[in-house]
Amino acid sequence: MLAGVAGAAALALPRPAQAQAKARGDYGFAPVQVAPGVWLIEGARQSLSPANGGAIANIALLETPQGAIVIDTGSTARMGAEIRAFADQRLGGVVTTLITHHHPDHWFGNAAFADAPLLSLGATALAARANAQGYSDALYALLGSWMSGTTPVPPAPRIETGRQVIAGRGLRLLPLCGHTQADLAILDEATGTLIAGDLLFLDRAPSLPDADLTLWQASLAQLGALSPAGTIPGHGPYHRSLAALTQTRACLAANDARLAQAAALGLSPAEAMAAGPVPEFARLGANPEEYHRSVSQRWSSYEDRALRKIRAA
Protein backbone atom coordinates (compact mmCIF):
# COMPACT_ATOMS: atom_id res chain seq x y z
CA MET A 1 0.00 0.00 0.00
CA LEU A 2 2.73 2.41 0.97
CA ALA A 3 4.77 1.38 -2.03
CA GLY A 4 1.79 2.37 -4.17
CA VAL A 5 1.68 5.85 -2.75
CA ALA A 6 5.38 6.35 -3.21
CA GLY A 7 5.29 4.88 -6.71
CA ALA A 8 2.61 7.32 -7.82
CA ALA A 9 4.74 10.20 -6.58
CA ALA A 10 7.73 9.19 -8.61
CA LEU A 11 5.62 9.45 -11.76
CA ALA A 12 4.58 13.03 -11.06
CA LEU A 13 6.16 15.39 -13.56
CA PRO A 14 6.81 19.11 -13.22
CA ARG A 15 4.01 21.21 -14.67
CA PRO A 16 4.97 22.40 -18.15
CA ALA A 17 3.92 26.00 -17.45
CA GLN A 18 6.36 26.20 -14.57
CA ALA A 19 9.21 24.65 -16.51
CA GLN A 20 8.84 27.29 -19.24
CA ALA A 21 8.63 30.13 -16.77
CA LYS A 22 11.91 29.07 -15.19
CA ALA A 23 13.66 29.36 -18.51
CA ARG A 24 12.67 33.05 -18.44
CA GLY A 25 14.13 33.47 -14.96
CA ASP A 26 10.98 33.64 -12.86
CA TYR A 27 8.91 31.00 -11.09
CA GLY A 28 5.71 31.37 -13.12
CA PHE A 29 3.52 30.08 -10.32
CA ALA A 30 0.06 28.80 -11.24
CA PRO A 31 -1.84 28.83 -7.91
CA VAL A 32 -4.67 26.32 -7.68
CA GLN A 33 -7.84 26.74 -5.62
CA VAL A 34 -8.07 23.45 -3.72
CA ALA A 35 -11.11 24.41 -1.60
CA PRO A 36 -13.32 27.52 -1.57
CA GLY A 37 -11.02 30.46 -0.93
CA VAL A 38 -7.99 28.21 -0.28
CA TRP A 39 -5.19 28.63 -2.81
CA LEU A 40 -2.12 26.46 -3.09
CA ILE A 41 1.21 27.07 -4.77
CA GLU A 42 2.72 23.63 -4.68
CA GLY A 43 6.48 23.32 -4.35
CA ALA A 44 8.58 20.91 -6.34
CA ARG A 45 8.87 17.59 -4.51
CA GLN A 46 12.64 17.88 -4.48
CA SER A 47 15.61 19.19 -2.53
CA LEU A 48 16.73 22.81 -2.97
CA SER A 49 18.50 23.20 -6.31
CA PRO A 50 19.05 25.71 -9.10
CA ALA A 51 16.66 23.63 -11.24
CA ASN A 52 13.72 24.47 -8.95
CA GLY A 53 15.01 27.86 -7.81
CA GLY A 54 14.32 26.87 -4.21
CA ALA A 55 10.55 26.65 -4.79
CA ILE A 56 10.09 23.41 -2.86
CA ALA A 57 7.77 24.38 0.03
CA ASN A 58 4.02 24.72 -0.31
CA ILE A 59 2.52 28.19 -0.02
CA ALA A 60 -1.14 28.52 0.99
CA LEU A 61 -3.26 31.66 0.64
CA LEU A 62 -6.66 32.06 2.31
CA GLU A 63 -9.06 34.62 0.85
CA THR A 64 -10.78 37.17 3.05
CA PRO A 65 -12.78 40.27 2.16
CA GLN A 66 -9.74 42.35 3.14
CA GLY A 67 -7.09 40.38 1.25
CA ALA A 68 -5.12 37.18 1.66
CA ILE A 69 -3.82 35.40 4.71
CA VAL A 70 -0.50 34.12 3.39
CA ILE A 71 0.97 31.00 4.94
CA ASP A 72 4.74 30.76 4.36
CA THR A 73 6.67 32.78 1.77
CA GLY A 74 9.25 30.52 0.12
CA SER A 75 13.04 30.56 -0.20
CA THR A 76 13.97 33.72 -2.08
CA ALA A 77 13.07 37.39 -2.45
CA ARG A 78 11.86 36.74 -5.99
CA MET A 79 9.67 33.89 -4.84
CA GLY A 80 8.13 36.10 -2.16
CA ALA A 81 7.56 38.84 -4.74
CA GLU A 82 5.74 36.50 -7.11
CA ILE A 83 3.50 35.20 -4.32
CA ARG A 84 2.82 38.80 -3.31
CA ALA A 85 1.96 39.76 -6.87
CA PHE A 86 -0.64 36.99 -7.03
CA ALA A 87 -2.13 38.10 -3.69
CA ASP A 88 -2.29 41.72 -4.84
CA GLN A 89 -3.70 41.03 -8.30
CA ARG A 90 -6.16 38.26 -7.50
CA LEU A 91 -6.93 38.33 -3.78
CA GLY A 92 -7.03 42.05 -2.98
CA GLY A 93 -3.70 42.34 -1.15
CA VAL A 94 -2.30 40.82 2.04
CA VAL A 95 -3.89 40.97 5.50
CA THR A 96 -1.29 39.03 7.40
CA THR A 97 1.39 36.42 6.89
CA LEU A 98 1.83 33.35 9.09
CA ILE A 99 5.13 31.44 9.14
CA THR A 100 4.75 27.78 10.08
CA HIS A 101 8.32 27.13 11.28
CA HIS A 102 11.89 28.40 11.08
CA HIS A 103 13.29 26.44 8.12
CA PRO A 104 14.44 28.86 5.43
CA ASP A 105 12.45 27.43 2.51
CA HIS A 106 9.36 28.67 4.37
CA TRP A 107 10.26 32.29 5.20
CA PHE A 108 13.10 33.67 3.08
CA GLY A 109 10.52 35.37 0.85
CA ASN A 110 9.33 37.48 3.81
CA ALA A 111 10.68 40.81 2.57
CA ALA A 112 7.78 41.10 0.10
CA PHE A 113 5.30 40.96 3.01
CA ALA A 114 6.98 43.27 5.51
CA ASP A 115 4.28 45.99 5.19
CA ALA A 116 1.72 43.79 7.01
CA PRO A 117 2.04 41.60 10.12
CA LEU A 118 4.50 38.71 9.68
CA LEU A 119 3.68 36.35 12.52
CA SER A 120 4.97 33.10 13.95
CA LEU A 121 5.21 31.16 17.18
CA GLY A 122 7.77 32.62 19.61
CA ALA A 123 10.33 29.85 19.27
CA THR A 124 10.07 30.07 15.49
CA ALA A 125 10.91 33.77 15.53
CA LEU A 126 13.90 33.20 17.81
CA ALA A 127 15.24 30.29 15.76
CA ALA A 128 14.75 32.16 12.50
CA ARG A 129 16.75 35.10 13.86
CA ALA A 130 19.50 32.87 15.28
CA ASN A 131 19.92 30.88 12.06
CA ALA A 132 19.35 33.67 9.53
CA GLN A 133 22.97 34.15 8.51
CA GLY A 134 23.79 30.46 8.29
CA TYR A 135 20.67 29.76 6.26
CA SER A 136 21.42 32.67 3.98
CA ASP A 137 24.97 31.41 3.30
CA ALA A 138 23.69 27.91 2.61
CA LEU A 139 20.91 29.08 0.29
CA TYR A 140 23.29 31.31 -1.69
CA ALA A 141 25.63 28.33 -2.06
CA LEU A 142 22.79 26.04 -3.17
CA LEU A 143 20.68 28.38 -5.32
CA GLY A 144 23.16 30.91 -6.69
CA SER A 145 21.58 33.76 -8.66
CA TRP A 146 18.04 32.78 -7.65
CA MET A 147 18.95 34.31 -4.28
CA SER A 148 19.89 37.74 -5.61
CA GLY A 149 18.39 40.50 -3.51
CA THR A 150 17.33 38.14 -0.72
CA THR A 151 17.81 39.41 2.81
CA PRO A 152 16.31 37.47 5.70
CA VAL A 153 13.40 39.22 7.45
CA PRO A 154 12.57 37.02 10.44
CA PRO A 155 8.92 36.84 11.48
CA ALA A 156 7.66 38.41 14.72
CA PRO A 157 6.31 36.25 17.54
CA ARG A 158 3.07 38.12 18.21
CA ILE A 159 0.79 35.26 17.24
CA GLU A 160 -2.23 34.33 19.36
CA THR A 161 -2.97 30.62 19.21
CA GLY A 162 -6.28 28.81 19.56
CA ARG A 163 -9.39 29.92 17.68
CA GLN A 164 -8.82 33.23 15.93
CA VAL A 165 -10.86 35.22 13.44
CA ILE A 166 -8.60 37.02 11.00
CA ALA A 167 -10.35 39.41 8.64
CA GLY A 168 -13.53 37.42 9.07
CA ARG A 169 -11.99 34.00 8.42
CA GLY A 170 -12.18 31.58 11.36
CA LEU A 171 -8.94 29.69 11.95
CA ARG A 172 -7.65 27.33 14.58
CA LEU A 173 -3.97 28.03 15.16
CA LEU A 174 -2.33 24.99 16.73
CA PRO A 175 1.07 25.39 18.43
CA LEU A 176 2.65 21.97 17.88
CA CYS A 177 6.21 20.66 17.58
CA GLY A 178 8.32 17.71 16.52
CA HIS A 179 9.46 18.64 13.02
CA THR A 180 11.09 21.59 14.80
CA GLN A 181 10.74 22.92 18.32
CA ALA A 182 7.76 25.01 17.17
CA ASP A 183 5.47 24.01 14.31
CA LEU A 184 2.33 25.98 13.59
CA ALA A 185 -0.56 24.08 12.03
CA ILE A 186 -3.66 25.92 10.83
CA LEU A 187 -7.17 24.56 10.43
CA ASP A 188 -9.41 26.65 8.18
CA GLU A 189 -12.88 26.35 9.72
CA ALA A 190 -14.87 27.25 6.61
CA THR A 191 -13.48 24.44 4.51
CA GLY A 192 -11.99 22.03 7.06
CA THR A 193 -8.64 22.36 5.33
CA LEU A 194 -5.60 21.63 7.46
CA ILE A 195 -2.49 23.59 6.50
CA ALA A 196 0.08 21.55 8.36
CA GLY A 197 3.46 23.07 7.55
CA ASP A 198 6.22 20.47 7.67
CA LEU A 199 4.45 18.31 10.23
CA LEU A 200 3.09 16.64 7.09
CA PHE A 201 4.84 15.52 3.92
CA LEU A 202 3.25 13.65 1.03
CA ASP A 203 5.18 11.91 -1.74
CA ARG A 204 8.27 13.87 -0.67
CA ALA A 205 10.70 12.55 1.94
CA PRO A 206 10.47 14.32 5.33
CA SER A 207 13.36 16.56 6.43
CA LEU A 208 14.68 15.80 9.89
CA PRO A 209 17.47 18.24 10.85
CA ASP A 210 15.65 19.54 13.93
CA ALA A 211 13.25 16.68 14.46
CA ASP A 212 12.15 15.04 17.69
CA LEU A 213 10.38 11.91 16.46
CA THR A 214 8.45 11.25 19.66
CA LEU A 215 7.04 14.77 19.76
CA TRP A 216 6.38 14.68 16.04
CA GLN A 217 4.34 11.49 16.26
CA ALA A 218 2.36 13.01 19.16
CA SER A 219 1.62 16.07 17.01
CA LEU A 220 0.48 13.80 14.17
CA ALA A 221 -1.96 12.13 16.55
CA GLN A 222 -3.40 15.57 17.40
CA LEU A 223 -3.72 16.47 13.72
CA GLY A 224 -5.48 13.18 13.01
CA ALA A 225 -7.99 13.92 15.76
CA LEU A 226 -9.03 17.10 13.92
CA SER A 227 -10.51 14.96 11.10
CA PRO A 228 -9.71 17.56 8.43
CA ALA A 229 -11.62 17.54 5.14
CA GLY A 230 -8.36 17.96 3.26
CA THR A 231 -4.69 18.52 4.00
CA ILE A 232 -2.02 20.80 2.61
CA PRO A 233 1.30 19.32 3.72
CA GLY A 234 4.46 21.41 3.92
CA HIS A 235 5.76 19.57 0.88
CA GLY A 236 3.65 17.51 -1.53
CA PRO A 237 0.15 17.62 -3.00
CA TYR A 238 -3.16 18.64 -1.45
CA HIS A 239 -5.27 15.62 -0.70
CA ARG A 240 -8.88 15.13 0.46
CA SER A 241 -7.86 12.26 2.72
CA LEU A 242 -5.47 11.47 5.51
CA ALA A 243 -2.85 10.22 3.03
CA ALA A 244 -0.24 12.72 4.18
CA LEU A 245 -0.79 11.81 7.83
CA THR A 246 -0.60 8.10 7.16
CA GLN A 247 2.47 8.39 4.99
CA THR A 248 4.36 10.80 7.25
CA ARG A 249 3.70 8.62 10.29
CA ALA A 250 4.87 5.47 8.47
CA CYS A 251 7.88 7.12 6.91
CA LEU A 252 9.15 8.51 10.23
CA ALA A 253 8.68 5.16 11.95
CA ALA A 254 10.43 3.26 9.17
CA ASN A 255 13.39 5.65 9.09
CA ASP A 256 13.69 5.45 12.87
CA ALA A 257 13.65 1.65 12.79
CA ARG A 258 16.22 1.51 9.99
CA LEU A 259 18.77 3.71 11.77
CA ALA A 260 18.24 1.85 15.05
CA GLN A 261 18.77 -1.46 13.26
CA ALA A 262 21.88 -0.21 11.45
CA ALA A 263 23.49 1.00 14.68
CA ALA A 264 22.56 -2.18 16.54
CA LEU A 265 24.16 -4.32 13.82
CA GLY A 266 27.45 -2.44 14.01
CA LEU A 267 27.20 -0.58 10.71
CA SER A 268 29.10 2.65 10.30
CA PRO A 269 27.09 5.73 9.27
CA ALA A 270 28.72 5.62 5.81
CA GLU A 271 27.35 2.10 5.32
CA ALA A 272 23.91 3.08 6.62
CA MET A 273 23.91 5.89 4.04
CA ALA A 274 25.10 3.68 1.20
CA ALA A 275 22.30 1.21 1.97
CA GLY A 276 19.82 3.88 0.91
CA PRO A 277 16.34 4.65 2.22
CA VAL A 278 13.82 2.08 3.40
CA PRO A 279 12.76 0.43 0.10
CA GLU A 280 9.05 1.39 0.41
CA PHE A 281 10.05 5.06 0.60
CA ALA A 282 13.04 5.08 -1.71
CA ARG A 283 11.09 6.69 -4.55
CA LEU A 284 9.66 9.60 -2.56
CA GLY A 285 10.67 12.99 -3.91
CA ALA A 286 13.99 14.27 -2.46
CA ASN A 287 15.20 10.76 -1.70
CA PRO A 288 17.85 9.47 -1.32
CA GLU A 289 19.14 12.95 -0.35
CA GLU A 290 16.82 13.36 2.65
CA TYR A 291 17.65 9.86 3.84
CA HIS A 292 21.37 10.63 3.60
CA ARG A 293 20.81 13.86 5.52
CA SER A 294 18.88 12.01 8.19
CA VAL A 295 21.80 9.62 8.73
CA SER A 296 24.21 12.56 9.10
CA GLN A 297 21.93 14.45 11.42
CA ARG A 298 20.65 11.66 13.62
CA TRP A 299 23.25 8.89 13.66
CA SER A 300 24.84 9.75 17.00
CA SER A 301 21.60 9.40 18.93
CA TYR A 302 21.12 5.85 17.62
CA GLU A 303 24.73 4.92 18.24
CA ASP A 304 24.52 6.21 21.80
CA ARG A 305 22.01 3.44 22.44
CA ALA A 306 23.90 0.75 20.51
CA LEU A 307 27.30 1.17 22.19
CA ARG A 308 28.22 0.57 25.82
CA LYS A 309 30.26 2.83 28.04
CA ILE A 310 33.68 1.27 28.63
CA ARG A 311 35.46 4.27 30.11
CA ALA A 312 33.90 6.96 32.24
CA ALA A 313 34.79 10.58 31.70
Added chain:
Amino acid sequence: MAELLMHLLPGGAEAAAQSRELTPEGQSDPFDSGIWPLHRKEFLGDPTDWANDPKVVLLGPQAAENAAHVPFILDATALASGGSRVARIVVTIDYSPIPVALTFWPGRALPLLGFGVKYEGSGPLRASAERQDGSWRMAARFVSAIGGGCTTPAAAHGRPDWQEGFGEMRARFWPDTGRLRVWLRHPQDTGLAAGIAAHHLTEMVLSDPAGEIARLELHQPVEENPAFTFQLPPGLTAPLTIRARDTMGYRFDGVVAA
Protein backbone atom coordinates in the same frame (compact mmCIF):
# COMPACT_ATOMS: atom_id res chain seq x y z
CA MET B 1 32.89 -6.25 -0.60
CA ALA B 2 31.68 -9.01 1.70
CA GLU B 3 33.27 -7.18 4.62
CA LEU B 4 30.96 -4.20 4.24
CA LEU B 5 27.60 -4.67 5.95
CA MET B 6 25.07 -2.68 3.89
CA HIS B 7 23.39 -5.92 2.84
CA LEU B 8 22.16 -6.42 6.41
CA LEU B 9 19.58 -3.67 5.85
CA PRO B 10 16.55 -4.34 3.61
CA GLY B 11 17.37 -3.17 0.09
CA GLY B 12 20.92 -2.37 1.16
CA ALA B 13 22.78 -4.71 -1.15
CA GLU B 14 21.06 -3.40 -4.30
CA ALA B 15 21.25 0.24 -3.24
CA ALA B 16 24.94 0.00 -2.45
CA ALA B 17 25.71 -1.72 -5.72
CA GLN B 18 23.94 1.08 -7.60
CA SER B 19 25.40 3.94 -5.63
CA ARG B 20 29.04 2.90 -5.60
CA GLU B 21 31.19 4.76 -8.06
CA LEU B 22 33.93 2.37 -8.96
CA THR B 23 37.38 3.80 -8.85
CA PRO B 24 38.89 3.90 -12.33
CA GLU B 25 42.07 1.89 -12.79
CA GLY B 26 45.43 3.39 -13.51
CA GLN B 27 47.37 6.49 -12.64
CA SER B 28 45.03 9.16 -13.95
CA ASP B 29 43.47 11.29 -11.21
CA PRO B 30 39.69 11.22 -11.67
CA PHE B 31 39.45 14.58 -9.89
CA ASP B 32 42.42 16.18 -11.62
CA SER B 33 43.67 17.87 -8.46
CA GLY B 34 46.85 19.87 -8.90
CA ILE B 35 47.78 19.10 -5.32
CA TRP B 36 47.56 15.32 -5.55
CA PRO B 37 51.06 14.81 -7.04
CA LEU B 38 52.46 16.92 -4.19
CA HIS B 39 50.58 14.97 -1.55
CA ARG B 40 51.68 11.70 -3.10
CA LYS B 41 55.27 12.82 -2.94
CA GLU B 42 55.12 14.29 0.55
CA PHE B 43 52.89 11.83 2.39
CA LEU B 44 53.42 8.55 0.52
CA GLY B 45 57.14 8.89 -0.24
CA ASP B 46 56.78 9.43 -3.99
CA PRO B 47 56.14 5.80 -4.94
CA THR B 48 56.52 4.74 -8.58
CA ASP B 49 54.18 1.76 -8.27
CA TRP B 50 50.87 3.42 -7.50
CA ALA B 51 47.46 3.19 -9.13
CA ASN B 52 43.79 3.78 -8.55
CA ASP B 53 42.22 0.40 -7.95
CA PRO B 54 38.53 -0.56 -7.86
CA LYS B 55 39.44 -3.17 -5.26
CA VAL B 56 39.76 -0.34 -2.75
CA VAL B 57 36.18 0.59 -1.88
CA LEU B 58 35.61 4.00 -0.33
CA LEU B 59 32.11 5.06 0.69
CA GLY B 60 31.09 8.53 1.79
CA PRO B 61 28.40 11.14 1.10
CA GLN B 62 28.36 13.21 -2.09
CA ALA B 63 27.52 16.31 -0.08
CA ALA B 64 28.51 17.10 3.49
CA GLU B 65 25.33 17.72 5.47
CA ASN B 66 27.51 18.63 8.44
CA ALA B 67 31.04 19.65 7.46
CA ALA B 68 32.25 18.84 10.99
CA HIS B 69 31.19 15.20 10.70
CA VAL B 70 31.62 13.66 7.26
CA PRO B 71 31.48 9.86 7.54
CA PHE B 72 33.50 7.42 5.43
CA ILE B 73 34.30 3.76 5.37
CA LEU B 74 37.14 2.23 3.39
CA ASP B 75 37.53 -1.43 2.60
CA ALA B 76 40.81 -2.64 1.10
CA THR B 77 40.31 -6.29 2.03
CA ALA B 78 40.08 -7.26 -1.65
CA LEU B 79 43.70 -6.13 -2.11
CA ALA B 80 45.02 -8.92 0.05
CA SER B 81 44.95 -11.50 -2.76
CA GLY B 82 48.35 -12.57 -4.03
CA GLY B 83 49.80 -12.91 -0.56
CA SER B 84 50.83 -9.27 -0.15
CA ARG B 85 48.98 -7.85 2.83
CA VAL B 86 48.10 -4.22 3.34
CA ALA B 87 50.72 -2.69 5.61
CA ARG B 88 49.20 0.76 6.07
CA ILE B 89 46.49 3.05 4.75
CA VAL B 90 46.95 6.82 4.57
CA VAL B 91 43.85 9.05 4.42
CA THR B 92 44.38 12.52 2.94
CA ILE B 93 42.06 15.35 1.96
CA ASP B 94 42.96 17.53 -1.03
CA TYR B 95 43.19 21.26 -0.29
CA SER B 96 42.43 20.78 3.40
CA PRO B 97 44.45 23.15 5.62
CA ILE B 98 45.74 19.98 7.29
CA PRO B 99 45.82 17.36 4.55
CA VAL B 100 46.58 14.14 6.46
CA ALA B 101 43.66 12.89 8.53
CA LEU B 102 45.01 9.56 9.72
CA THR B 103 47.26 6.59 9.03
CA PHE B 104 45.99 3.10 9.75
CA TRP B 105 48.22 0.07 10.36
CA PRO B 106 45.76 -2.85 10.19
CA GLY B 107 48.23 -5.37 11.64
CA ARG B 108 46.17 -8.43 12.54
CA ALA B 109 42.89 -6.64 11.75
CA LEU B 110 41.46 -6.47 8.25
CA PRO B 111 42.27 -3.41 6.14
CA LEU B 112 38.83 -1.89 6.72
CA LEU B 113 38.22 1.33 8.62
CA GLY B 114 35.22 3.53 9.30
CA PHE B 115 35.93 7.11 10.42
CA GLY B 116 34.62 10.67 10.26
CA VAL B 117 36.44 13.85 9.24
CA LYS B 118 35.98 17.61 9.13
CA TYR B 119 35.75 19.28 5.75
CA GLU B 120 36.86 22.86 5.14
CA GLY B 121 35.73 23.02 1.51
CA SER B 122 34.72 20.81 -1.40
CA GLY B 123 37.31 18.29 -2.51
CA PRO B 124 38.30 14.64 -2.70
CA LEU B 125 39.24 12.45 0.23
CA ARG B 126 41.76 9.78 -0.69
CA ALA B 127 42.53 6.40 0.84
CA SER B 128 45.97 5.13 -0.20
CA ALA B 129 46.83 1.56 0.78
CA GLU B 130 50.44 0.41 0.84
CA ARG B 131 51.01 -3.30 0.41
CA GLN B 132 53.93 -5.16 1.90
CA ASP B 133 55.63 -5.22 -1.52
CA GLY B 134 55.75 -1.41 -1.46
CA SER B 135 53.04 -0.87 -4.09
CA TRP B 136 50.23 1.62 -3.44
CA ARG B 137 46.57 1.20 -4.44
CA MET B 138 44.08 4.02 -4.02
CA ALA B 139 40.49 5.17 -4.07
CA ALA B 140 39.09 8.67 -3.79
CA ARG B 141 35.71 10.25 -3.32
CA PHE B 142 34.64 13.82 -3.92
CA VAL B 143 32.57 15.59 -1.27
CA SER B 144 30.94 18.93 -1.84
CA ALA B 145 31.04 20.95 1.35
CA ILE B 146 30.14 24.54 2.11
CA GLY B 147 32.96 24.67 4.64
CA GLY B 148 33.51 25.64 8.21
CA GLY B 149 34.87 22.25 9.17
CA CYS B 150 38.44 22.85 10.23
CA THR B 151 38.48 26.51 11.18
CA THR B 152 35.30 26.42 13.24
CA PRO B 153 35.80 25.82 16.95
CA ALA B 154 34.73 22.41 18.19
CA ALA B 155 31.07 22.44 19.12
CA ALA B 156 32.22 21.34 22.56
CA HIS B 157 33.61 24.79 23.28
CA GLY B 158 30.20 26.34 22.83
CA ARG B 159 28.93 24.26 25.75
CA PRO B 160 29.88 25.15 29.30
CA ASP B 161 29.99 21.48 30.31
CA TRP B 162 32.33 20.16 27.63
CA GLN B 163 34.91 18.92 30.12
CA GLU B 164 32.33 16.84 31.96
CA GLY B 165 32.13 14.15 29.35
CA PHE B 166 35.72 14.48 28.15
CA GLY B 167 37.38 11.09 27.75
CA GLU B 168 34.21 9.02 27.89
CA MET B 169 34.66 5.94 25.71
CA ARG B 170 31.94 3.75 24.25
CA ALA B 171 32.42 0.58 22.27
CA ARG B 172 30.92 -2.70 21.17
CA PHE B 173 32.23 -5.84 19.52
CA TRP B 174 29.99 -7.96 17.29
CA PRO B 175 31.55 -11.45 17.26
CA ASP B 176 29.38 -12.74 14.39
CA THR B 177 30.69 -10.18 11.93
CA GLY B 178 34.02 -9.28 13.57
CA ARG B 179 32.94 -5.67 13.84
CA LEU B 180 34.29 -3.33 16.50
CA ARG B 181 32.96 0.18 16.87
CA VAL B 182 34.71 2.64 19.21
CA TRP B 183 33.58 6.16 20.15
CA LEU B 184 35.50 8.65 22.27
CA ARG B 185 34.44 12.05 23.56
CA HIS B 186 37.18 14.46 22.54
CA PRO B 187 37.08 18.05 21.18
CA GLN B 188 39.64 17.35 18.39
CA ASP B 189 40.56 21.03 18.22
CA THR B 190 42.60 21.81 15.13
CA GLY B 191 44.36 24.88 16.46
CA LEU B 192 43.05 26.81 13.43
CA ALA B 193 40.13 28.43 15.24
CA ALA B 194 41.04 31.76 16.79
CA GLY B 195 42.12 31.54 20.43
CA ILE B 196 41.81 27.77 20.79
CA ALA B 197 44.97 25.69 20.94
CA ALA B 198 45.31 22.44 19.06
CA HIS B 199 44.13 19.52 21.17
CA HIS B 200 43.56 16.28 19.33
CA LEU B 201 44.11 12.56 19.52
CA THR B 202 47.45 11.30 18.23
CA GLU B 203 47.08 7.55 18.55
CA MET B 204 44.67 4.70 19.11
CA VAL B 205 45.88 1.12 19.59
CA LEU B 206 43.82 -2.08 19.74
CA SER B 207 45.30 -5.07 21.47
CA ASP B 208 44.51 -8.42 23.08
CA PRO B 209 46.63 -10.67 25.31
CA ALA B 210 48.59 -11.75 22.20
CA GLY B 211 49.71 -8.16 21.66
CA GLU B 212 48.90 -5.29 19.31
CA ILE B 213 46.12 -5.92 16.81
CA ALA B 214 45.94 -2.61 14.94
CA ARG B 215 47.04 0.98 15.28
CA LEU B 216 45.83 4.39 14.17
CA GLU B 217 47.86 7.62 13.97
CA LEU B 218 45.40 10.51 14.18
CA HIS B 219 45.49 14.17 13.18
CA GLN B 220 43.32 17.29 13.45
CA PRO B 221 40.90 16.65 10.55
CA VAL B 222 39.41 13.68 12.41
CA GLU B 223 35.93 14.66 13.65
CA GLU B 224 35.10 15.84 17.16
CA ASN B 225 33.96 12.93 19.37
CA PRO B 226 35.38 10.53 16.80
CA ALA B 227 33.99 7.08 16.11
CA PHE B 228 35.88 4.29 14.35
CA THR B 229 34.87 0.98 12.81
CA PHE B 230 37.35 -1.90 12.75
CA GLN B 231 37.04 -5.34 11.24
CA LEU B 232 38.78 -7.91 13.44
CA PRO B 233 40.01 -11.36 12.44
CA PRO B 234 37.79 -14.37 13.22
CA GLY B 235 38.28 -16.27 16.44
CA LEU B 236 39.07 -13.48 18.91
CA THR B 237 37.81 -14.51 22.34
CA ALA B 238 39.88 -12.59 24.87
CA PRO B 239 38.92 -9.07 25.93
CA LEU B 240 40.10 -6.31 23.62
CA THR B 241 41.93 -3.30 24.99
CA ILE B 242 41.60 0.11 23.35
CA ARG B 243 44.24 2.71 24.23
CA ALA B 244 44.33 6.26 22.97
CA ARG B 245 46.36 9.36 23.73
CA ASP B 246 46.28 13.01 22.75
CA THR B 247 48.52 16.05 22.24
CA MET B 248 48.16 17.15 25.86
CA GLY B 249 49.29 13.84 27.29
CA TYR B 250 45.89 12.55 28.29
CA ARG B 251 45.47 8.76 28.04
CA PHE B 252 42.23 6.92 27.48
CA ASP B 253 41.99 3.18 28.09
CA GLY B 254 38.97 0.92 27.76
CA VAL B 255 38.29 -2.81 27.59
CA VAL B 256 35.56 -4.45 25.55
CA ALA B 257 34.56 -8.12 25.69
CA ALA B 258 35.27 -10.12 22.57
